[in-house]
Amino acid sequence: MTDIVEPLPVTRAAAPGRLQAWAQAAVRGFLTHVLPPLVIIGFLLLVWQVLGARPGAALPSPVKVVQDTWELIAHPWYDHGGNDVGIAWQLLASLKRVAYGYSLAVVVGVSLGVLVGQSTWALRGLDPLFQVLRTVPPLAWLPISLAGFRDGHPSAIFVIFITSIWPIIINTSIGIRNIPEDYRNVAKVIRLNGLEYFAKIMLPAAAPFIFSGLRIGVGLSWLAIIAAEMLIGGVGIGFFIWDAWNSSRISDIILALVYVGLVGFALDRVVAFIGRKVTRGTSAA
Amino acid sequence: MSNAYLSLSQVDMAFGDNEVLKGITLDVKRGEYISLIGHSGCGKSTVLNIVAGLLKASSGGVIVDNREVNAPGPDRAVVFQNHSLLPWLTVYQNVEIAVDKIFRGKRTAAERKEWILHNLAMVNMSHALDRLPSQISGGMKQRVGIARALAMEPKVLLLDEPFGALDALTRARLQDEVIRIQSELGNTVLMITHDVDEAVLMSDRVVMMTNGPSATIGQVMDVPLARPRDRIALAEDKVYNHCRQEILSFLYEKQRKVEPISARTSASFAGKEKVAA
Numbered sequence: 229m230t231d232i233v234e235p236l237p238v239t240r241a242a243a244p245g246r247l248q249a250w251a252q253a254a255v256r257g258f259l260t261h262v263l264p265p266l267v268i269i270g271f272l273l274l275v276w277q278v279l280g281a282r283p284g285a286a287l288p289s290p291v292k293v294v295q296d297t298w299e300l301i302a303h304p305w306y307d308h309g310g311n312d313v314g315i316a317w318q319l320l321a322s323l324k325r326v327a328y329g330y331s332l333a334v335v336v337g338v339s340l341g342v343l344v345g346q347s348t349w350a351l352r353g354l355d356p357l358f359q360v361l362r363t364v365p366p367l368a369w370l371p372i373s374l375a376g377f378r379d380g381h382p383s384a385i386f387v388i389f390i391t392s393i394w395p396i397i398i399n400t401s402i403g404i405r406n407i408p409e410d411y412r413n414v415a416k417v418i419r420l421n422g423l424e425y426f427a428k429i430m431l432p433a434a435a436p437f438i439f440s441g442l443r444i445g446v447g448l449s450w451l452a453i454i455a456a457e458m459l460i461g462g463v464g465i466g467f468f469i470w471d472a473w474n475s476s477r478i479s480d481i482i483l484a485l486v487y488v489g490l491v492g493f494a495l496d497r498v499v500a501f502i503g504r505k506v507t508r509g510t511s512a513a
Numbered sequence: 514m515s516n517a518y519l520s521l522s523q524v525d526m527a528f529g530d531n532e533v534l535k536g537i538t539l540d541v542k543r544g545e546y547i548s549l550i551g552h553s554g555c556g557k558s559t560v561l562n563i564v565a566g567l568l569k570a571s572s573g574g575v576i577v578d579n580r581e582v583n584a585p586g587p588d589r590a591v592v593f594q595n596h597s598l599l600p601w602l603t604v605y606q607n608v609e610i611a612v613d614k615i616f617r618g619k620r621t622a623a624e625r626k627e628w629i630l631h632n633l634a635m636v637n638m639s640h641a642l643d644r645l646p647s648q649i650s651g652g653m654k655q656r657v658g659i660a661r662a663l664a665m666e667p668k669v670l671l672l673d674e675p676f677g678a679l680d681a682l683t684r685a686r687l688q689d690e691v692i693r694i695q696s697e698l699g700n701t702v703l704m705i706t707h708d709v710d711e712a713v714l715m716s717d718r719v720v721m722m723t724n725g726p727s728a729t730i731g732q733v734m735d736v737p738l739a740r741p742r743d744r745i746a747l748a749e750d751k752v753y754n755h756c757r758q759e760i761l762s763f764l765y766e767k768q769r770k771v772e773p774i775s776a777r778t779s780a781s782f783a784g785k786e787k788v789a790a
Contacts, residue, residue, distance in 0.1 A: 408597075410593055413565075414597050416584075417567075417585045418610070418665070419614065432599070508601065
């Protein structure tokens with residue numbers, strides 16, 4: 229072990245050599261990371277094409293899906309008024325609901341998680357409630373929230389909220405409970421007050437746990453919104469799917485599923501990315 | 514008694530029915546370097562935590578600079594065994610969090626910055642200010658922990674086995690640096706250790722603790738070696754070896770770690786040999 233920091237050795241290879249090495253690395257990266265999913269997806273599309281192109285097949289083949297939905301793919305932003313808007317608007321409407329419900333869940337969930345993590349009394353009182361309520365399926369909340377709010381829009385937001393809050397609460401409280409005694413001691417020795425302790429020690433120390441809760445939460449909220457929108461109607465990708473089903477536009481449904489999957493994937497990645505930025509160092513220690 | 518800077522009087526500590534410490538009485542002069550040595554589990558760290566205010570003694574009291582201690586505070590800065598750096602803060606920020614909290618309003622931002630840099634320079638960490646704890650070695654982490662504690666300008670510096678988790682070579686270097694810093698600053702230091710050489714090399718007095726339960730101070734030994742001390746020259750030194758011998762015989766003959774059932778008897782025997790500080 230040395231306490232002297234040595235600079236990283238810089239390879240002073242000739243420029244063409246470096247270019248070659250870079251090209252090699254790029255090719256290797258392509259072969260190991262890009263090629264396998266391409267092969268599998270290509271194979272599955274082929275199987276689907278063969279099955280879907282048979283006479284009398286129930287579902288359209290991929291080629292047919294693209295032909296049927298080309299209008300939607302090419303013009304995602306059209307707006308003919310009412311519910312007849314492009315798929316980008318539908319996705320945006322759903323994302324907006326998720327943003328409201330999820331933000332609310334983050335604020336309330338982290339607060340409740342801190343409370344339950346800090347206070348044993350609150351944990352004992354609330355934990356049984358959490359454990360039971362978190363198993364209630366998202367859609368089971370919809371009728372009761374419709375009854376309460378008497379309107380589809382806030383009901384959908386409430387369903388998002390109530391679906392995504394549980395993992396946030398539970399993970400936050402675990403994170404708070406797992407703050408090492410040493411950090412608490414450091415805070416005591418330098419006499420941080422409650423607010424300083426919360427901001428400077430508790431949140432950063434629990435951040436890796438909080439973010440894993442946030443990540444699960446965002447996934448659940450995207451799951452819930454699609455289902456909720458099918459029931460409440462209006463604009464939104466969930467309703468778009470339901471509407472397409474009612475008018476037998478199976479290709480539209482398939483296209484929507486692809487978009488829903490991609491957006492869900494993107495949401496997960498965004499939260500994971502923010503988590504990595506915020507918890508730099510913490511999780512590695 | 515009157516010239517004691519840090520004094521513990523009749524400190525008892527019990528966790529439920531389990532009495533850990535019994536009648537710990539110790540007076541430490543200003544600028545003195547005291548080591549507390551004993552077998553693991555004897556309650557050394559409990560003593561330190563009581564002085565730090567992190568634990569509350571069941572009875573008895575601790576006085577630092579004529580004030581009774583009953584809560585943790587920066588006047589008794591602790592260097593924890595496992596460094597306890599906050600992993601999301603850089604080396605600089607780990608010292609800053611303490612300095613900003615303690616000296617906000619008393620010193621300007623520029624003075625505080627200067628002071629942080631000064632303390633990190635003192636432990637030779639100026640080259641890694643922007644590193645995260647996960648990016649530096651164990652020895653460096655402990656240096657930052659020491660800088661953080663020194664930056665609090667403590668009346669008493671509490672070291673809880675500060676070198677315990679380090680390899681032998683790093684440990685020796687860090688010991689030398691702590692000795693140098695202490696001679697420059699004249700801190701009053703209370704150090705927990707289970708390393709006999711470390712205790713003799715670094716301390717003015719070595720306080721030996723009996724085995725628990727109901728552990729107490731078994732013997733206090735002066736280390737009459739002139740400073741600065743040179744670890745290589747001392748290896749041949751008669752006084753040094755005598756001190757070593759004394760601690761070893763206390764730890765391995767009088768206080769040999771025995772099975773828990775008979776530990777109580779051995780502890781009560783040792784209590785009679787107690788030497789007044």
